[in-house]
Amino acid sequence: MEITVDQMYKIENKGHAMGFLKKFMMENAGAAAVRRLVDKLGNVKSQNIVVFAGLGNNGGDGLVMARHLSGYEAKVTVMLLGSPDKIKTEESNWNWSILQKMPSVKLMSGDSFEFNFNPDVIVDAILGTGISGNIREPYSSAINYINQTDCYKFAVDVPSGLNPQTGETANICSKCDMTVTFHKMKQGIPKRKDLTGELFAEKIGIPPEAEEGIL
Numbered sequence: 626m627e628i629t630v631d632q633m634y635k636i637e638n639k640g641h642a643m644g645f646l647k648k649f650m651m652e653n654a655g656a657a658a659v660r661r662l663v664d665k666l667g668n669v670k671s672q673n674i675v676v677f678a679g680l681g682n683n684g685g686d687g688l689v690m691a692r693h694l695s696g697y698e699a700k701v702t703v704m705l706l707g708s709p710d711k712i713k714t715e716e717s718n719w720n721w722s723i724l725q726k727m728p729s730v731k732l733m734s735g736d737s738f739e740f741n742f743n744p745d746v747i748v749d750a751i752l753g754t755g756i757s758g759n760i761r762e763p764y765s766s767a768i769n770y771i772n773q774t775d776c777y778k779f780a781v782d783v784p785s786g787l788n789p790q791t792g793e794t795a796n797i798c799s800k801c802d803m804t805v806t807f808h809k810m811k812q813g814i815p816k817r818k819d820l821t822g823e824l825f826a827e828k829i830g831i832p833p834e835a836e837e838g839i840l
């Protein structure tokens with residue numbers, strides 16, 4: 626069953642109100658995404674993995690992935706696209722603060738960057754269901770970098786720039802090899818398999834009862 630983005634936010638909020646907090650959803654999302662990635666690539670040990678993280682909860686999922694990937698002994702760099710004090714949500718902040726205590730993960734942040742990473746894998750955790758309008762800097766430069774780089778590309782929830790409700794793209798959109806979306810498929814995403822690559826919807830522990838009155 627495919628759902629709307631509006632329904633997803635309502636289900637997420639209801640699950641949170643039931644006590645299944647968004648930070649647990651985020652943890653399960655990042656963990657499920659890493660399982661898919663590791664299943665696909667096999668061993669990620671010593672692989673050079675760059676996580677581009679936006680300032681919203683899509684970025685937060687990417688921060689969780691960075692921690693899990695470090696557990697698999699990948700060489701992880703997180704590029705936070707903005708200043709850490711501009712991270713928008715409590716759960717993303719919580720994950721950023723854990724990474725700050727992990728020297729195994731290289732943290733970079735700011736509004737302009739030298740993209741000089743030579744990655745084996747890029748994780749696109751820039752924008753998810755919160756997208757609106759054309760892509761602004763520094764997100765657009767990061768998406769350009771992703772599209773110009775020859776490596777395996779993994780989209781968290783949706784390729785950044787793709788509207789998961791309509792299937793339309795903004796002025797720029799990442800083109801990925803695999804996309805893992807969360808809870809249930811959103812209506813616009815499967816319309817653009819050319820951008821998503823292999824596509825999966827993973828459960829993240831939201832109680833089915835959180836759907837009551839919404840679906």
Ligand SMILES: NC(=O)C1=CN([C@@H]2O[C@H](COP(=O)(O)OP(=O)(O)OC[C@H]3O[C@@H](n4cnc5c(N)ncnc54)[C@H](O)[C@@H]3O)[C@@H](O)[C@H]2O)[C@H](O)CC1
Pocket residue numbers: 633637647650651654679680681682683684685686713714751752753754755756757758759760761762764781782783795807808829
């Ligand atoms: N579905 C679930 O149950 C869960 C989903 N999770 C992940 O959370 C994101 C949605 O997070 P949200 O913070 O609402 O939105 P985004 O991260 O997509 O965007 C946030 C931020 O981005 C800015 N922005 C919007 N449009 C643009 C633009 N065109 N250019 C530049 N910047 C833009 C804007 O300021 C927004 O505030 C979802 O996709 C999942 O990945 C959770 O982990 C919990 C479980």
Ligand SMILES: [K+]
Pocket residue numbers: 683749750751752753780781782783784785
């Ligand atoms: K994304």
